[in-house]
Amino acid sequence: MTDADDLRRRTAELLAAHPPATTERLEFLRARFDAGLAWVHFPQGLGGLDAPRSLQAVVDAELEGTGAPDNDPGRIGIGLGMAAPTILRFGTDEQKQRFLRPLWTGEEVWCQLFSEPGAGSDLAALATRAVREGGAEAGAGGDWIVDGQKVWTSSAHLARWAILIARTDPDVPKHRGISYFVCDMTDPGVEVRPLRQITGEAEFNEVFLTGVRIPDAHRLGAVGEGWKVAQTTLMNERVAIGGARTPREGGMIGIAAADWRARPELRTHDLHQRLLKLWVEAEVARLTGERLRQQLSPTLNSVRAGGAPMGQPGPEGSGMKLAFARLAQEISGWEVEFLAEDGLTYDDWTMRRPDGVDFTGREAGYRYLRAKGNSIEGGTSEVLLNIVAERVLGLPPEPRTDKDVAWKDLPR
Numbered sequence: 268m269t270d271a272d273d274l275r276r277r278t279a280e281l282l283a284a285h286p287p288a289t290t291e292r293l294e295f296l297r298a299r300f301d302a303g304l305a306w307v308h309f310p311q312g313l314g315g316l317d318a319p320r321s322l323q324a325v326v327d328a329e330l331e332g333t334g335a336p337d338n339d340p341g342r343i344g345i346g347l348g349m350a351a352p353t354i355l356r357f358g359t360d361e362q363k364q365r366f367l368r369p370l371w372t373g374e375e376v377w378c379q380l381f382s383e384p385g386a387g388s389d390l391a392a393l394a395t396r397a398v399r400e401g402g403a404e405a406g407a408g409g410d411w412i413v414d415g416q417k418v419w420t421s422s423a424h425l426a427r428w429a430i431l432i433a434r435t436d437p438d439v440p441k442h443r444g445i446s447y448f449v450c451d452m453t454d455p456g457v458e459v460r461p462l463r464q465i466t467g468e469a470e471f472n473e474v475f476l477t478g479v480r481i482p483d484a485h486r487l488g489a490v491g492e493g494w495k496v497a498q499t500t501l502m503n504e505r506v507a508i509g510g511a512r513t514p515r516e517g518g519m520i521g522i523a524a525a526d527w528r529a530r531p532e533l534r535t536h537d538l539h540q541r542l543l544k545l546w547v548e549a550e551v552a553r554l555t556g557e558r559l560r561q562q563l564s565p566t567l568n569s570v571r572a573g574g575a576p577m578g579q580p581g582p583e584g585s586g587m588k589l590a591f592a593r594l595a596q597e598i599s600g601w602e603v604e605f606l607a608e609d610g611l612t613y614d615d616w617t618m619r620r621p622d623g624v625d626f627t628g629r630e631a632g633y634r635y636l637r638a639k640g641n642s643i644e645g646g647t648s649e650v651l652l653n654i655v656a657e658r659v660l661g662l663p664p665e666p667r668t669d670k671d672v673a674w675k676d677l678p679r
Contacts, residue, residue: 346377
């Protein structure tokens, strides 16, 4: 059983064999993955050691201050937080071996082709079609031909691979006729167009798929069970956005507190009371996130009584993401108000396509505008409130008249 002392020994051996000062960045990252120190809770041979998730902090602490490179998580967050756990749970051995290592090292960037112009909050109503070449009688294997449009796709302009859900059977209710694929973003028929945001950047994109050919070997899960696979992605996405580990007074609240300490001439009693309230709420959210991560600490190979997998996020992650979005918007709004005219300045409206997501970067005006997207991306706050109400609190579900209606018969 791997413990903290064993991880410290393994990390010391990694540093001795690959000194960060003299080892090329990619070589070091590959060596770290092969040593099982990338994500220690993953299986051996796939970047981990079948260890509790909580022990990752031991490795990170040992590497801190050594000059060891990280894998630029802001650039590859979708791969790390969404694609990797989905591939691990539903992928074949060949898919895991092919995708996980270059995903973690950042050699291959991933994006997420889920949302559509006509199916944003109601994701299961998606219309992108995947048709097996030769028809249903073609059987297993072969290729799928995909046509449709996706939107709000972060990092599509950088991505080599995408996780994609598409409708493979329009004759059944909407949740049951979806399949899940890995799409090569360099293939013919994939077109990426930038979407300029309120910040001036084009961090998001719209993606058009026209006759895109995806081999059946790039399907995750069974045909028609893509919604089940997508739930793993979505739950991990919400934890990745709302439950990221931060130190006390880290993130957005740390910036606001630093502003308060640096500008005493701008302080008022009302602003002080509001900041104290936000600080307490941010700390409660941080500690709640820590508790959630401890619930995920068993290895991914463990199972609960009854056979359900341990180490997998549940609907509680939706609550964390809700709290993150609300706090980011309220804190950034407080900061703009506190800084008065300085809060209204904006350094650069130049249209650009950034390499990653940065919720706390640049100046107060940017943070305020960027936070507006927090209640939309990764599941709208309205949808997440329903999830928390129904699946965490056990309240009666909303009436759904389309549950047993074939997708092709739904009004559009």
